[in-house]
Amino acid sequence: MIIDTHQHFWQYNPVKHDWIDDEMALIRRDFLPQDLKPIYKEHGIAGCIAVQADHTLTENTFLLNLASEYDxxxxxxxxxxxxxxxxQADIDYYSEMPLMKGYRHVVQGETDNSFLLRKPFLNGISKLKYTKAVYEILVFSHQLPAxxxxxxxxxxxxxVIDHIAKPYIKEGYIDSWALLxxxxAKHENVSCKISGMITEADYKTWKTKDLMPYIDVVLEAFGPQRIVYGSDWPVCLVAGSYAQVLNVAREFSGQLSEEESELFFYKNAQRIYNI
Structure with missing residues (x-):
């Protein structure tokens, strides 16, 4: 069984989705569950976590409605x-909804590298301790000190750290990212998604061997109990197919025991997201 812990749905809007630049023009269109369902059927994916791509409460409603329609x-x-x-009111409201598993902010888009450490933000995050909600961390690697x-x-x-914190794979930089x-990872309440790597590599020339040193760092740091699989579909399509992303994950899992592979592909996700 496989659970894909990271993918997106959207009805494309050039203003709302202005982060989709010219290099990513391939995904300037709608992506909805009916597009993903046959891909999952082909590859034996049992389920997914849909992740926000817009900073609005309307986005939550959009995704929750899709989740109620597609099991x-x-x-x-x-x-x-x-x-x-x-x-607090928003947290209370969504805590009544079992399909709301957590939250994230696109911190990678913030010019303030200390965004995560600002007091109003910290005060808000502190209120999650009364819930079972996950907080996902989306940053570039240069934001890891914060x-x-x-x-x-x-x-x-x-x-949960998204996309292994976006190291500079295309440039081959690894050491400072790995140290951080x-x-x-010494904090045992932090897990990491092995996801989003092919779009940090060269879109056209990446190979699995380019990614493995980074995945190996994550495995060594977090261990098999705190890593999960994610595709980052449809963003991944600018650099490769769903099959290619899954093949990278399967090649990586070849170095794991059967039990560790089950943790990576679905058991850790079941625990973290209370599935």
Whole structure:
């Protein structure tokens, strides 16, 4: 069994989705569950976590409605404004919805590298301790110093790092990213998605061997109990097919025991997202 912990749905809007630049023009269209369902059937994917791609409460409603209609969507990672005075009300509202598994903010898009450490944001995050909600961390690797300080502040909060924190795979940089990931991984409440790598490599020339040194760092740092599989569909399509992404994950899992492979592909996801 396989659970895909990271994919997106959207009805394309050039303003709302302005992060889809000219290099990514291939995905400037709608992507909905009816597009993904046959891909999952072909590859034996049992279910997924749908992740927000827009900073609005409307996005939550959109994804929750899809999840209620398509049972292969096992939950969503939505968004709320953790800096808002309404944060407690929003957390209370969504905590009544079993399909809302957690939240994230596109911190990689913030020019302030200390965004995660600003007091209003920290105050909002602190309120999650009364829930079972996951907080997902989406950053570029140069933002990892703030991530390290951030996770130290909330030892009881379940965190998941998206896309192995986006190291500079295309450029071949690994050492400073690896040091910080190892430091962050010492906090046992932090897990990591092995996802989003092919779009950090060269879109046209990447090979699995280019990715393996980074995956090996994550395995060594987090261990098989705190890693999960994610495709990052449809974003991944700018650099490769779903089959290619899954093949990378399967090649990696070849170095794991059967029990560890089950943890990576679905058991860790079941635990983290309460599926």
């Amino acid at each position: 292969f969507i096992k939950g969503i990672i939505g968004w709320i404004d953790f800096k808002s005075d309404a944060v 991530v390290l300080e951030f996770v130290k502040l909330f030892p009881e909060q379940q965190f 990931m190892c430091a962050i």
